[in-house]
Amino acid sequence: xxxxxxxxxxxxxxxxxxxxxxxxxxxxxxxxxxxxxxxxxxxxxxxxxxxxxxxxxxxxxxxxxxxxxxxxxxxxxxxxxxxxxxxxxxxxxxxxxxxxxxxxxxxxxxxxxxxxxxxxxxxxxxxxxxxxxxxxxxxxxxxxxxxxxxxxxxxxxxxxxxxxxxxxxxxxxxxxxxxxxxxxxxxxxxxxxxxxxxxxxxxxxxxxxxxxxxxxxxxxxxxxxxxxxxxxxxxxxxxxxxxxxxxxxxxxxxxxxxxxxxxxx
Amino acid sequence: xxxxxxxxxxxxxxxxxxxxxxxxxxxxxxxxxxxxxxxxxxxxxxxxxxxxxxxxxxxxxxxxxxxxxxxxxxxxxxxxxxxxxxxxxxxxxxxxxxxxxxxxxxxxxxxxxxxxxxxxxxxxxxxxxxxxxxxxxxxxxxxxxxxxxxxxxxxxxxxxxxxxxxxxxxxxxxxxxxxxxxxxxxxxxxxxxxxxxxxxxxxxxxxxxxxxxxxxxxxxxxxxxxxxxxxxxxxxxxxxxxxxxxxxxxxxxxxxxxxxxxxxxxxxxxxxxxxxxxxxxxxxxxx
Numbered sequence: 001x002x003x004x005x006x007x008x009x010x011x012x013x014x015x016x017x018x019x020x021x022x023x024x025x026x027x028x029x030x031x032x033x034x035x036x037x038x039x040x041x042x043x044x045x046x047x048x049x050x051x052x053x054x055x056x057x058x059x060x061x062x063x064x065x066x067x068x069x070x071x072x073x074x075x076x077x078x079x080x081x082x083x084x085x086x087x088x089x090x091x092x093x094x095x096x097x098x099x100x101x102x103x104x105x106x107x108x109x110x111x112x113x114x115x116x117x118x119x120x121x122x123x124x125x126x127x128x129x130x131x132x133x134x135x136x137x138x139x140x141x142x143x144x145x146x147x148x149x150x151x152x153x154x155x156x157x158x159x160x161x162x163x164x165x166x167x168x169x170x171x172x173x174x175x176x177x178x179x180x181x182x183x184x185x186x187x188x189x190x191x192x193x194x195x196x197x198x199x200x201x202x203x204x205x206x207x208x209x210x211x212x213x214x215x216x217x218x219x220x221x222x223x224x225x226x227x228x229x230x231x232x233x234x235x236x237x238x239x240x241x242x243x244x245x246x247x248x249x250x251x252x253x254x255x256x257x258x259x260x261x262x263x264x265x
Numbered sequence: 266x267x268x269x270x271x272x273x274x275x276x277x278x279x280x281x282x283x284x285x286x287x288x289x290x291x292x293x294x295x296x297x298x299x300x301x302x303x304x305x306x307x308x309x310x311x312x313x314x315x316x317x318x319x320x321x322x323x324x325x326x327x328x329x330x331x332x333x334x335x336x337x338x339x340x341x342x343x344x345x346x347x348x349x350x351x352x353x354x355x356x357x358x359x360x361x362x363x364x365x366x367x368x369x370x371x372x373x374x375x376x377x378x379x380x381x382x383x384x385x386x387x388x389x390x391x392x393x394x395x396x397x398x399x400x401x402x403x404x405x406x407x408x409x410x411x412x413x414x415x416x417x418x419x420x421x422x423x424x425x426x427x428x429x430x431x432x433x434x435x436x437x438x439x440x441x442x443x444x445x446x447x448x449x450x451x452x453x454x455x456x457x458x459x460x461x462x463x464x465x466x467x468x469x470x471x472x473x474x475x476x477x478x479x480x481x482x483x484x485x486x487x488x489x490x491x492x493x494x495x496x497x498x499x500x501x502x503x504x505x506x507x508x509x510x511x512x513x514x515x516x517x518x519x520x521x522x523x524x525x526x527x528x529x530x531x532x533x534x535x536x537x538x539x540x541x542x543x544x545x546x547x548x549x550x551x552x
Contacts, residue, residue, distance in 0.1 A: 004354045005354065005356065006354075007350060007351055007354040008351055008354055008355050008356075008365055011347075011351045011369075011429075011433075012365065012368050012369065014426065015368065015369065015371065015372055015426060015430070016368070017387075017394065017395075018383050018384060018387040018394075018426065019371070019372075019383070021383075021386060021387050021393065021394045022383045022386060022387075025386055033392060034392070036391065036392075037391065037392065037397045037401070039394075075283075079279040079280050079283055080280060082276035082277075082279065083276055083277045083279070083280040085276055086273035086274075086276035086277050087277075088267075089267060089268070089270075089273070090267055090268055090269070090270040090273035091267045091268065091269050091270070092269070092270060092271050092272075092273040092274055093271060093274075095273075098277065098281070102280070102284060104536060105284060105287075105288050106483060107483045107487075107532070107535045107536055107539055108288070108487075108532055108535075109486075109487035109489070109507075109508050109511070109528075109531060109532070109535070110487065110489065110508075111487070111489050111508040111511050111512050111515075111528075112295065112511070112528040112531065112532060113291050114512070114515070114516070115515055115516065115521075115524075116290070116291030116292075116294040116295055117287075117291055119294060120290050120291055120294070135283075135286075135287065136287060138283050138284070138287060139284065139287040139288060142280055142283060142284055143284065146280060196373065196374055199374065199376060200373075200374065200375065200376045200377050201376075201377070202376055202377055202378045202490055203377075203489055203490055216376070217376055217378045217379075220378065220379070220382070221378070231386060231392075234382055234386075235382075235386060237379075238375075238379040238382055238383055241375065241376050241379050242371070242374070242375050242379075245371070245374025245375065246367075246371060246374065248374075249367055249370050249371070249374060250367060253363040253366055253367050254363060
């Protein structure tokens with residue numbers, strides 16, 4: 001039994017090493033980084049974090065990212081809920097083809113869509129807004145949310161719907177007060193995955209913004225290229241991008257594994 | 266059992282509208298560009314299938330495609346078995362399970378450009394932990410910016426670091442759904458660990474493994490940000506994968522026609538291989 005638990009421990013150690021290095025770098029001064037190798041920060045400094053929290057271009061990068069990720073998550077889950085209900089309860093003309101078509105949108109390389117998206121959102125005057133990025137990210141998040149929610153909804157027996165109708169519930173009231181509480185876990189998991197894929201995607205987010213809605217990634221790229229090579233600052237900015245994900249995942253820790261496993265494939 | 270009801274289309278309508286807006290309009294733009302030639306000023310000339318022929322015949326595209334297949338093949342070869350092994354050796358219940366799951370999922374929640382920067386910092390010679398360890402402690406000559414082999418190994422290890430956890434989480438989800446009674450029965454029959462794996466655990470993991478391989482295939486075939494930030498496609502063209510090459514042509518040289526034709530060929534290949542994977546892996550269920 002002892003020997004077996006060695007594998008997960010080694011694996012987690014491998015995962016943590018680069019993260020440790022990023023965090024360690026963020027507490028070092030630029031001088032120390034460039035002067036040579038040190039396993040721990042010799043002169044511990046919070047200066048890099050101080051720069052980020054006092055410079056509006058830096059901290060607005062985070063706020064912008066969080067805003068469009070939130071809009072995207074809410075939007076994706078809200079439109080996916082009725083669709084997933086339809087897929088899990090009814091057969092209708094073209095349902096299988098529609099489901100497969102939705103999934104193919106996850107296969108299209110984001111690089112393919114970068115330029116057409118830029119033109120599309122410019123032409124409808126949404127370029128450089130939160131809504132543009134949030135809408136663009138629904139391309140791959142909505143299919144995923146439908147897929148996950150459908151799996152959870154199939155696990156709810158149909159008798160629940162029928163009993164509610166017999167008791168005189170209207171459909172919207174049944175859906176909100178009876179059905180939704182039953183698939184709470186599913187909504188949580190779907191929201192988590194939408195958050196995750198919108199938070200980590202950077203190519204489209206960068207293409208669709210300029211000044212007003214600039215994501216943290218764009219701010220980081222600019223720093224890496226223009227202000228010389230400030231590795232400490234870059235490391236601190238990187239460390240801060242890990243935190244929102246870590247918080248969100250802690251809430252759904254008991255359900256993440258189930259989320260994908262219940263899919264239809 | 267699901268009942269026949271055409272009104273269900275109304276429920277699907279919002280999703281349909283949203284995804285169609287995002288998928289069909291840009292796709293038609295790409296199709297438009299792919300059959301036309303432009304010299305600027307918004308003037309377009311009919312080009313037919315010329316771009317497609319040019320792309321398919323060009324050495325540059327074939328080389329990038331070859332690198333892309335090699336990359337995807339290698340990461341699947343490492344990530345799938347490694348993911349299964351880690352999932353099998355995880356504890357089934359107890360305090361450590363959620364802690365392990367959260368720590369393992371952490372790399373997947375880091376923005377992709379940060380993943381690239383992080384590995385860049387990690388592997389710098391003299392400064393980075395790995396770079397220092399390999400060069401100054403072990404005496405191996407390792408420099409990602411100079412040697413194609415080092416760059417390749419780094420890009421592969423980075424992807425293994427980033428995405429193996431997805432395979433682990435999915436396999437683990439399949440494993441915990443096996444009732445204890447199965448294991449007890451196997452014990453009474455005196456089954457070896459291998460036969461427990463082959464006849465109890467592997468069949469239960471089959472569905473989730475299909476999802477894992479499909480997702481890993483699609484995402485690794487479309488990978489752009491991480492290797493671009495880490496190596497920029499270099500040294501030379503050695504780590505220029507398909508997406509990186511595509512962006513170079515489309516946004517770097519602004520050759521819209523060839524870039525659009527390449528996009529469509531690229532998408533068609535992804536679709537085709539995903540479909541083949543899907544049919545092969547679900548074939549047994551149909552019988």
